[in-house]
Amino acid sequence: MRSGSDTPSQDIVVSLKGVHKSFGSNQVLRGVDLDVSRGEVVAIIGKSGSGKSTALRCIDYLESIDQGTIRVCDHQVHKPDVDLRALRLDIGIVFQSYNLFPHLTIEQNVMLAPTAVKKLARPAARQLAHRVLGQVGLLEKANQFPERLSGGQQQRAAIARSLAMEPKIMLFDEVTSALDPQLTGEVLRVIEDLANKGMTMIMVTHEMNFARKIADTIVFMHEGKVWEKGGAHILNSPGTPELREFLQHEL
Amino acid sequence: MGASFAVGYLMFLLKGAVWTVGLSLIALSCGGVLAFIVALCRIAPNRWLRLVTALYIQIIQGTPVLVIIFLTYFGLPSLGWSVSPLLAASLSLSVYVSAYLGESWRSSLQSVPRAQWEAAECLALSRAQRMMKVVLPQAIRIATPPTVGFMVQIIKNTSLASIVGFIELVRAGQIVNNTIFQPFLIYLLIAVLYFAMCYPLSILSRRLEVSAGEKAYA
Numbered sequence: 001m002r003s004g005s006d007t008p009s010q011d012i013v014v015s016l017k018g019v020h021k022s023f024g025s026n027q028v029l030r031g032v033d034l035d036v037s038r039g040e041v042v043a044i045i046g047k048s049g050s051g052k053s054t055a056l057r058c059i060d061y062l063e064s065i066d067q068g069t070i071r072v073c074d075h076q077v078h079k080p081d082v083d084l085r086a087l088r089l090d091i092g093i094v095f096q097s098y099n100l101f102p103h104l105t106i107e108q109n110v111m112l113a114p115t116a117v118k119k120l121a122r123p124a125a126r127q128l129a130h131r132v133l134g135q136v137g138l139l140e141k142a143n144q145f146p147e148r149l150s151g152g153q154q155q156r157a158a159i160a161r162s163l164a165m166e167p168k169i170m171l172f173d174e175v176t177s178a179l180d181p182q183l184t185g186e187v188l189r190v191i192e193d194l195a196n197k198g199m200t201m202i203m204v205t206h207e208m209n210f211a212r213k214i215a216d217t218i219v220f221m222h223e224g225k226v227w228e229k230g231g232a233h234i235l236n237s238p239g240t241p242e243l244r245e246f247l248q249h250e251l
Numbered sequence: 252m253g254a255s256f257a258v259g260y261l262m263f264l265l266k267g268a269v270w271t272v273g274l275s276l277i278a279l280s281c282g283g284v285l286a287f288i289v290a291l292c293r294i295a296p297n298r299w300l301r302l303v304t305a306l307y308i309q310i311i312q313g314t315p316v317l318v319i320i321f322l323t324y325f326g327l328p329s330l331g332w333s334v335s336p337l338l339a340a341s342l343s344l345s346v347y348v349s350a351y352l353g354e355s356w357r358s359s360l361q362s363v364p365r366a367q368w369e370a371a372e373c374l375a376l377s378r379a380q381r382m383m384k385v386v387l388p389q390a391i392r393i394a395t396p397p398t399v400g401f402m403v404q405i406i407k408n409t410s411l412a413s414i415v416g417f418i419e420l421v422r423a424g425q426i427v428n429n430t431i432f433q434p435f436l437i438y439l440l441i442a443v444l445y446f447a448m449c450y451p452l453s454i455l456s457r458r459l460e461v462s463a464g465e466k467a468y469a
Contacts, residue, residue: 060373088375099370103388113374116384165374 011037012071013169013200014059019068021054028054030224031068036169036217041195042202043211046221047246052204055221056171059202060093073168089117092162093171096178098154100146106133106157107142110164117165125164132160136190152183156190163194170194172203208235208250220246260427264437267423268444274409274419277341279402282348289353294360304353311350317411319343324415340412340419348405352398359394360386396463400456403449410445420444 014036021029028051036042044052057063058070061077061084070077075087100109110129114120120128133139136156146154155175162170172191176184188210195201195214205211211218212232220228220243228234228243238244292304311319324339334342363386371381413422424441428434 062369062373085375085377088373091373093373095366095370097366099364099366101367101370101385101389103392112384113376116380117375117377161374 013038013073014202015069015071016055016059017069019055019058019070020066021051021058021063022066028224029058029065032221032224032226034219034226034229036200036202038200039198040200040217041215042217042219043215044202044204044219044221045206045208045211045246045250046227050221051224052221053173056093056173056202056204060091060171061087062093085117089165090168091171092165092167092169093173094155094158094162094175096174098146098151098158098178100154100158100161102146105143105145106138106149106160109146109157110161113161113165128164129160132163133157135163135193136160137186150183151179152186155179155183155187159187159190159194169200169202172201172205174204174206177206206250208247211235222246260431261440263427264420264423264440264444267418267420268448270418270423271406271409271420271445272448274337274340274344274412274417275402275406278344278348278405278409281341281345282405283352285345285349286352286356289349290356290360293353293357308350308354311346312354316343316347316408317414319346320411320415336412336415336417339415340409340417344405344409344412347408348401351404352401355397355401356390356394359390359397362393363389392463396456396460399452399459403452403456406448406452407445 012035014034016032016034019029019032020027028049030051032051032055034042034055044055046052054063058065059072059077061082065078068078072087073090075082075090077087100106101112104112107126107129110132111122111125114125114128115122130139130142133142136159138153138156138160141149141153141157146157149157159175175191176187179187184207188207191201191203192210192214203211203215212235215232218230218232218234219226220234220238220240222228222240222242228238228240230239234243235247238247289304289308292300293308295301295304320339320343323342324334324336327334327339367385367389368381371385376384409419410421412419413425416422418426420441424437428437431437
């Protein structure tokens with residue numbers, strides 16, 4: 001996945017250093033350090049309240065940080081003059097609650113940003129929409145409204161909507177937590193397909209087996225820090241008592 | 252009274268009713284434009300803009316419409332602007348509508364989930380695009396039933412314009428009554444005419460509310 005000509009530092013596309021974030025008196029992030037390389041699939045696991053979703057949201061500047069630095073491609077996300085439009089063109093994010101636009105059809109949902117932001121002509125945008133909807137297996141639902149779709153279909157549509165902007169990095173925030181096991185599978189297959197295509201991805205997940213299967217790196221967050229990090233093997237032989245305890249509760 | 256008389260008076264009342272509708276439409280359209288601006292200011296990022304608009308709403312909502320009409324019709328001329336009854340009534344009712352509808356539309360805009368703003372933001376849409384393409388279309392659906400319901404209030408409140416001599420339905424009734432002195436008959440007729448204008452709107456509002464409820468998003 002990594003081209004030989006790139007120096008290692010250029011290969012790092014997301015870099016968090018000493019990131020702190022509080023909500024009022026609640027310190028959610030207490031010094032998060034994380035580097036993600038191009039094409040890497042990172043799964044963030046941890047108890048609720050460990051700061052994993054907040055860390056993800058900070059990367060897309062949905063939350064501003066109190067201290068530390070975040071770099072995404074060429075964007076210095078922690079700086080006040082960060083170009084948010086350019087940042088969001090490089091990052092796609094998918095949420096637990098899908099957040100499709102209920103007044104638009106699936107096709108219109110996907111076409112909105114390419115036409116409004118990238119000024120793509122409608123025929124080209126429709127073609128693009130059909131390509132990404134085909135990729136997530138929803139082509140036949142193009143003209144339906146979101147409310148007519150199952151949760152799994154809505155989530156795949158949300159992924160297609162992000163993909164239509166051709167992001168360099170995809171963030172997934174507990175995208176299957178609202179789905180029953182049967183629907184979870186169809187969403188995970190789409191994500192796995194993306195991973196196989198070399199997309200750089202950071203996902204917050206509760207699906208340990210899925211993380212084990214597709215992630216290059218597992219990041220265990222605990223008390224607002226990256227507590228333990230490594231390949232899938234850390235799920236079998238955790239290096240810290242906290243991760244061991246967490247895994248016992250999860251499985 | 253003779254039959255020919257009655258027809259003439261009835262026509263006069265109906266003409267008044269047409270002006271009631273006309274004044275209502277003026278108040279709704281001018282007030283609606285203002286209300287939209289008020290609603291936008293109420294959710295603006297700028298704190299002072301929000302505060303000043305909130306104060307405006309409180310002042311207007313805490314003032315009888317009649318006093319606003321007196322202020323424009325008697326107050327403005329004392330400052331050197333001459334104001335016709337139609338202009339005074341239009342201005343006052345528009346101000347009144349802007350405060351009430353502005354606040355109602357603000358809550359409609361804010362009842363579109365924050366996650367919708369966020370999803371649009373993450374797709375790199377500008378603030379204006381988020382508003383126009385994502386939030387506003389959803390807010391309009393939410394706002395339609397209460398707005399149609401509020402039109403009933405506008406229609407009824409146009410009767411206050413009679414006091415500054417604008418000939419709408421009530422003023423027309425007063426004029427007819429001064430001639431034939433049949434207050435019970437005339438004001439009953441006027442009540443029926445108001446009801447005929449308001450009732451369909453009430454029904455429409457209720458229907459819209461029901462169908463909006465049925466289509467409510469999960």
